[in-house]
Amino acid sequence: MQFMGYRRPDGLVGIRNHVLILPTCACGSEVCRVVAQQVNGAVHIINNSGCAEVKVNEDMTQTILTGFAANPNIYGTVVIGLGCENVPHDKLLDNIRKKTNKPVVSFGIQEIGGTVKTIDMAVRAARQMVSEASQLKREPCDMSELILGLECGGSDATSGFTANPALGWVSDRLIEMGASTIMAETIELIGAEHVLARRGATKEIHDQIIMICKNFEEHLAGVGQDCRHGQPTPGNKAGGLSTIEEKSLGCIYKGGHYPIVEVVPEGVRPTKKGSIIMDTPGYDIACNTAMIAGGCQVIAFTTGRGTPTGHAVAPILKITGNKQTFEKMKDNLEVDVSAVTEGKMSIEEAGQVIMDELLAIMNGKLTLAEVYGFSDTAIDRMCRFI
Amino acid sequence: MKANAIMVDAKDNVATVVEPISKGADIHYFVKGELVDLKASEDIPANHKIALAGIKTGEHVIKYGETIGAATRDIPVGAWVSHENIVSLPRDYDSELK
Known part of the structure; x- marks a missing residue:
């Protein structure tokens, strides 16, 4: 099976053709917003980090920001920095160039002399890039070019036996076509x-899956915290999920059945094809952020309670197995598979409905969150700001 | 008669109701292809769990054929099982690595 994508000079294939206006730090975020608002075809993200960071946090910020720029949905990137942050604009530009040969330019607000002049220069640069990007045409691309992110958020008890198994069916079919799927959310x-570890393709991968959970619990214990305080969330509990074990056992169905071929760190692009695990927090927005930085062109997101979330870099397709939620939240959700819960639809049929919508979105149909222009980013923190 | 609860695995001691259930009402769920009835001993919200057997304090609660926690008090058959009466258990990662 093929889809219509944009081929990039670094060999990757995108399903969108955006120019990214990328802030190095919080202090550049507002300027990026203004620039993106002036240039049709440009998108921006909000970055609440990038400054006063210890080394591990700085490394995470760089992984995510360079990953966004390298995501194949991005034609080129305009970096805007302040000038006194951990990694200033010209250094971030160098870091992006280590990952991709796509167009990138950068500006510093202090160096140029204020936001008005910076906006002027950045708008002109973004306008030029959008003009170049607009001349690209979609072309037929093999499904093996796809990395699909698998996410669930605002889960309830229906997620575990309807939307997640149906998404697992989709994941299996895509892997059979040579694509990769990433499941994250270590918590x-x-x-x-x-x-899940029984699906590890080797003993080493089996043990890596156990170790990311062990390490995460130990990391939290190091500062006297337990993930069970916030997991399940109050919404999960109201939706019938009583413990983290119950939530997790339902979660893993969305990964399908194929052997897991690689466990990658947060925000890092896989090197293998097939079923991938990424080590991230359970927080859905941080997961989406990390999987998009890791190269996912699209995310399929199951929800029991409903969520409006989207991302500027990659479309997020939302699926629910809860009929009441779909009725209440249909302005924000694409696919309703609640007929499975009622015994009126099989998992395979539900999976096919998701697959059809996914293909339409890959070929250019906008998600609801894209139509509204929604974009949520959360860059994970290992440590407090300093 | 139509099923209104889901028992995921034959080893489970809870089922998930797919509609709100009133105290005294019957739930219907499939066990190995056969529809089984059970009376709810209290009101249970949609998508929440009902005890298919009595679960004593400290006993494991089983769903998907796996442990999802332990009872913090005795849960009678037909009762609502939720975060109010079950608790997550610590993991034993080291033995999983062997």
Whole structure:
């Protein structure tokens, strides 16, 4: 099976053709917003980090920001920095160039002399890039070029036996076509890690799956915290999920059945094809952020309670198995598979409905969150700001 | 008669109701292809769990054929099982690595 994508000079294939206006730090975010608002075809993200960071946080910020720029949905990037942050604009530009040969330019607000002049220069640069990007045409691309992110958020008990197994069916079919799928949310593997680890293609991968859970719990314990305080969330509990084990056992269905071929760190692009695990927090927005930085062109997101979330760099397709939620939240959700819960639809049929919508979105149909212009980013923190 | 609860695995001691259930009402769920009835001993919200057997304090609660926690008090058959009466258990990662 093929889809219509944009081929990039670094060999990757995108399903969108955006120019990214990328802030190095919080202090550049507002300027990026203004620039993106002036240039049709440009998108921006909000970055609440990038400054007063210890080394591990700085490394995470760089992984995510360079990953966004390298994401194949991006034609080129305009970096805007302040000038006194951990990694200033010209250094971030160098870091992006280590990952991709796509167009990138950068500006510093202090160096140029204020936001008005910076906006002027950045708008002109973004306008030029959008003009170049607009001349690209979609072309037929093999499904093996796809990395699909698998995410769940605002889960309830229906997620575990309707939307997640249906998404797992989609994941299996895509892997058979040579694509890759990434499942993340390490915290939401806890309690199911022994089941998931059996899918490890090797003993080493089996043990890596156990270790990311063990390490995450130990990291939190190091500062006297337990993930069970916030997991399940109050919304999960109201939706019938009582413990992290119950939530996790339902979560892992969205990954399908194929052997797991690689476990990658947060925000890092996989090197193998097939079923991938990424080590991230359970927080859905941080997961989406990390999987998009890791190269996912699109995310399929199951939800029991409903969510409006989207991302400027990659479309997020939302699926629910809860009929009441779909009725209430249909302005924000694409696919309703609640007929599975009622016994009126099989998992395979539900999977086919998701697959059809996914293909339409890959070929250019906008998600609801894209139509509204929604974009949520959360860059994970290992440590406090300093 | 139509099923209104889901038992995911034959080892489970809870089922998930797919509609709100009133105290005294019957739930219907499939066990190995056969529809089984059980009376709810209290009101249970949609998508929440019902005990298919009595679960004593400290006993494991089983869903998907796996442990999802332990009872913090005795849960009678037909009762609502939720975060109010079950608790997550610590993991034993080291033995999983062997």
